[in-house]
Amino acid sequence: MARAYVFREYGGPDVEELVDLPRPVPGPGQVLVEVRAAGVNPADWKRRTGYAPPGAAPVALPAVFGNEVSGVVVESGPGADFAPGEEVFGYPITGGYAEFTLLPADLTARKPPSVSFTDAATLPVAAATAYDAIQQVALTPGATLLITGVGGGVGVAAAQIARHAGLRVIGTASAAKKDFVASLGVIHVEPGPGTADRVRAEAPGGVDAIVDLVGGAALEEVAELLGDRAKLVTAADRATVAALGGVPVARARDREVLDAVARLVVEGALHPYVTRTFPLAEAGRALRSVEEGHTRGKVVIEIAG
Incomplete structure (x- = not known):
């Protein structure tokens, strides 16, 4: 048996609990x-409420x-190209x-030795989403990018990746x-x-792209700054961005992107x-800190080996 933190049914924090479950067997x-x-x-607490993105199982x-x-590979199923003892990171099937x-x-993906387990655990969702978004807007060095909600996990990663690409953010x-946002080289x-x-006071000619991480009214207000709505992407609000002529972030979800964001960490371009x-x-406390919406950067649960 192994410990796991679950939600028993859809609802609020009262449906969460730490339980013992059978150890999974790889197929x-x-x-x-x-x-x-x-x-x-x-997305973790939103899933508990019953929210599911389009196409979710x-x-x-x-x-x-x-x-x-x-974590560390214990066992590989048929056709999996990993050996026991390898240090890896990625998207879990069973939570x-x-x-x-x-x-x-x-x-x-294989975790580089110089990247800690704690840092690697932030890469598949936050950093990879940010990487996909910056790739999608495809701006050239010197262009101006607006990121709504830049202080959260995805925003912090997006800002660094964009700055590394030579963008004004x-x-x-x-x-x-x-002060934290300014330390990233971002105009707050x-x-x-x-x-x-x-925003217009900082960019009188408008902005060249928007990466939205907030949605709703906040997205509606800044959309007017952008002439080319193909450069309006969101990781937060599919309905609003569609009404405004933009698109959701197109997630690659592959090993190539995981390797790319890990390299950025190794190079010092992404913290x-x-x-x-x-x-x-x-x-539960970790989840509340994110659900209450006041976190700066990333929150991680560490599990002793």
Whole structure:
């Protein structure tokens, strides 16, 4: 048996609990991983409420939280190209807030020795989403990018990747995150009424692309700054972006992207900015810190080996 943090049914935090589950067995093309760290994302608590993105597979309850992990390979199923003892990171099939989980081999990458398990656990969702978004808007060096919600996990990664690509970055974030955002080389703009005017003061000619991580009214207000709506992408609000003529971030979800973001960490171009860590026994606290929406950077659950 192995410990895992699950939700028994759809609802609020009261449906969460730490339980013992049978250790998963890898099938063809799968690897069993002893988890060392699991990233915490807004999608985790949203999934508990019953939200499912388009095309998502039905959830079997109880369901283990977590969509990104790092760990050590214990066993490989037929056709999986990993050996026991290899250090890896990727997208779990059976949830990440657990001592053991299964990963699809084609969505798993080898962890560079210089990257910690804690940092690697932030790469599959936050960093890879950011990488995909920056690739999608395809701006040339010197262009201006606006990132809404730049202070969160995806935003922090997107800002660094964009700056590494030679882009000028403007980002919206609360006043409390102003100094942190500025430390990333980003021009800080406070969100709320008048956001578009404040951005326009920094970019009188408008912006060349928008990566939205907030959605709703915040996205609607800044969309007017952009002439080419093909350069309006969101990881937060498919309905609103469609109404505005933009598109969702097209996620690659492959080993090539995982390898690419890991290289950026090794090169020093991408810092995961893990600002809080929790043990598995305090997974509920970790999730609350993200669900309440006041985190800066990434939250990670660390699981002792």
